[in-house]
Amino acid sequence: MKNIIWWVRRDLRLHDNAALDHALQHSEYVIPLFILDPALLSTPISNRDRFLFGALRALDKDLQIKGSRLIVRRGNPRLILHKVVKESGAEMISAEADFSPYAKKRDEEIGRQFPLVTLGGLTVHPPQAVLKSDGDPYTVYTPFSRVWKSLPQPGQPLKVPETLPPVPKLLFSESIPESEVFEGFPPNEQAARERLDLFLSSAVFRYSNARNMLAEDGTSRISPYLKFGLLSMREAAQRAHDLIKMTENQTERASCNTWLNELIWREFYFSILAHFPGVARKSFRENLRGMRWFEDAKGLDAWQEGLTGYPVVDAAMRQLKQSGWMHNRARMITASFLTKDLLINWREGERWFMQHLIDGDLASNNGGWQWTAGTGTDAAPYFRIFNPILQSKKFDPKGEYIRRWVPELARVRNDDIHAPWENPDLILDYPAPIVDHRVARERALVTYKAAKQDWEDQSK
DNA sequence: TGAAATGTTGGGGCG
DNA sequence: ACGCCCCAACATTTC
Numbered sequence: 001m002k003n004i005i006w007w008v009r010r011d012l013r014l015h016d017n018a019a020l021d022h023a024l025q026h027s028e029y030v031i032p033l034f035i036l037d038p039a040l041l042s043t044p045i046s047n048r049d050r051f052l053f054g055a056l057r058a059l060d061k062d063l064q065i066k067g068s069r070l071i072v073r074r075g076n077p078r079l080i081l082h083k084v085v086k087e088s089g090a091e092m093i094s095a096e097a098d099f100s101p102y103a104k105k106r107d108e109e110i111g112r113q114f115p116l117v118t119l120g121g122l123t124v125h126p127p128q129a130v131l132k133s134d135g136d137p138y139t140v141y142t143p144f145s146r147v148w149k150s151l152p153q154p155g156q157p158l159k160v161p162e163t164l165p166p167v168p169k170l171l172f173s174e175s176i177p178e179s180e181v182f183e184g185f186p187p188n189e190q191a192a193r194e195r196l197d198l199f200l201s202s203a204v205f206r207y208s209n210a211r212n213m214l215a216e217d218g219t220s221r222i223s224p225y226l227k228f229g230l231l232s233m234r235e236a237a238q239r240a241h242d243l244i245k246m247t248e249n250q251t252e253r254a255s256c257n258t259w260l261n262e263l264i265w266r267e268f269y270f271s272i273l274a275h276f277p278g279v280a281r282k283s284f285r286e287n288l289r290g291m292r293w294f295e296d297a298k299g300l301d302a303w304q305e306g307l308t309g310y311p312v313v314d315a316a317m318r319q320l321k322q323s324g325w326m327h328n329r330a331r332m333i334t335a336s337f338l339t340k341d342l343l344i345n346w347r348e349g350e351r352w353f354m355q356h357l358i359d360g361d362l363a364s365n366n367g368g369w370q371w372t373a374g375t376g377t378d379a380a381p382y383f384r385i386f387n388p389i390l391q392s393k394k395f396d397p398k399g400e401y402i403r404r405w406v407p408e409l410a411r412v413r414n415d416d417i418h419a420p421w422e423n424p425d426l427i428l429d430y431p432a433p434i435v436d437h438r439v440a441r442e443r444a445l446v447t448y449k450a451a452k453q454d455w456e457d458q459s460k
Numbered sequence: 461t462g463a464a465a466t467g468t469t470g471g472g473g474c475g
Numbered sequence: 476a477c478g479c480c481c482c483a484a485c486a487t488t489t490c
Contacts, residue, residue, distance in 0.1 A: 212461085265461095332461065371461085383490040384462050391462090441463085445490060 003027060003090040005081070008034045009103070010122055011096040012059045013189045014066070016157035016232035018119035023094040029165050031088055032063055035081075036074040036174070039102065042355060045177070047324035048227070051358040053179035054187030055228050060176070062189060068164035071173045078110055085114060088171060096121045096229065099270055100362055101277040122229070123267050124237045125151055127274035130267070137275035139284075139377040144271070145264045153241055154234040182324045182358055185224050192225035200239055205252040207259045212329045214312070215400035219328060220259065223359035226266070237263050269367030272377050279366055283375035288382070290458075291375075291451040293345035302434050303338050304352055306406070309433035311417060312392035313337045315405035322405070324358040329395050335372035336386035341440040343447055346373035374448065382448040385441050392418040406430070 004027035006020050012034075014020065023030045034056055041049050060070035073080045081093065097118035098107065110116050120126055130148050131137055138144035179187070199220040203210060210218025225231040240260040247253040273279060283289045302308050306317035316330035326334070331353075338349045350369040354360040370376025374384070396402055399417035403410050408430040409417055416423045421432055 329461085336462090380461075381490085385490090387463060441490095449490090 007095040011229035058188030066164040099274040127271040192230040207255040214396040273363040287455040309431040339373040340444040
């Protein structure tokens with residue numbers, strides 16, 4: 001075969017890349033192509049896009065070391081592929097399979113026009129592989145994870161090719177837009193692998209507890225790398241399995257298992273989105289679709305800007321805006337605050353997170369928001385409302401996380417930092433709480449209950 | 461992958 | 476010594 005296009009989408013890596021491997025096995029000439037699809041890029045440019053641009057630059061560099069290079073084009077994928085196929089004489093397109101509603105539709109259309117081969121790798125198990133015995137998808141995490149774990153594990157990761165065939169000089173490539181550096185997340189494959197190695201060499205063994213501590217480096221922090229495939233999900237899961245097998249200390253082994261479960265949550269939400277694409281627009285649970293969310297522009301703005309008056313919420317929201325990433329525990333706290341304390345539609349929060357998270361992924365982000373809002377599959381019950389002060393005391397006991405992100409509170413003592421308004425002697429350039437949590441909690445219980453009741457009355 | 465409200469228990473102070 | 480109360484600590488139920 002003459003030429004084959006390796007269509008790079010969410011697999012910006014040379015390690016364990018089935019689509020690249022497939023291309024190399026079927027042709028001597030492989031053209032790595034990335035298409036900047038306006039339908040997937042944000043306006044204005046999001047943190048996620050900037051991270052992507054950095055990762056593209058790094059992939060191009062890595063490809064050049066191997067003798068190849070990355071072709072970048074901007075436009076509708078179908079039109080771009082049409083052009084590149086014509087220019088290069090490519091006879092096949094090899095790509096990693098994607099399961100989002102947009103990706104599925106795109107790939108179906110393109111598959112009708114071109115010989116497109118899609119291969120696994122975005123998830124360990126594709127959504128069609130984890131089903132109940134009657135063929136229905138799971139909507140509860142625990143049985144999903146049980147079946148997931150019972151499926152055969154992926155084999156050894158694919159090796160990085162020693163060398164790659166050159167790409168025709170005449171093939172035009174656009175320049176990659178400017179990016180910026182996000183602290184802690186260098187956008188290249190080597191940094192991604194180093195981060196995973198570091199995490200799996202120590203923090204994973206105390207993950208069960210440390211993952212909740214806001215000021216600690218206790219989580220893997222690989223989400224941005226999984227988002228764009230700088231790391232292979234299969235390799236991550238494989239290594240988690242290996243660690244569980246090899247770790248003798250029971251607490252440490254349990255921690256490794258907890259981390260594997262987090263990877264499986266990701267797979268669960270990919271499956272949910274694939275089988276229930278409607279979750280991207282509306283509540284999974286019918287009985288909360290009529291929920292009367294508040295139209296509270298001021299509240300939403302205070303939440304977005306980290307000016308709610310609740311230190312832990314504000315620290316988290318500022319971490320997001322300033323760094324492009326937020327600690328997972330903080331995501332739950334801020335999501336609970338928006339949906340329960342402010343009673344603002346979870347979709348507002350979902351959208352804001354997607355604009356600012358460098359790891360922003362439709363399936364995981366939507367799953368997480370619907371979980372917290374109580375509207376999703378296997379979601380937290382509506383009455384499970386986080387108390388931001390208690391969460392702060394539990395998971396940032398010394399206020400280190402708060403002080404790091406809310407400089408106005410840098411000099412506040414530990415006793416006062418979780419609820420500074422309770423000390424009348426404190427004079428701070430910091431807002432008073434925009435809601436009283438006790439009042440807001442009662443309000444949320446009533447409003448959620450009413451929504452459920454309305455639905456029951458209507459469906460009679 | 462909550463938290464508040466309510467219930468239960470048991471030790472200690474005290475008349 | 477005894478009964479009574481208080482309340483912390485823990486358990487259970489409820490939202």
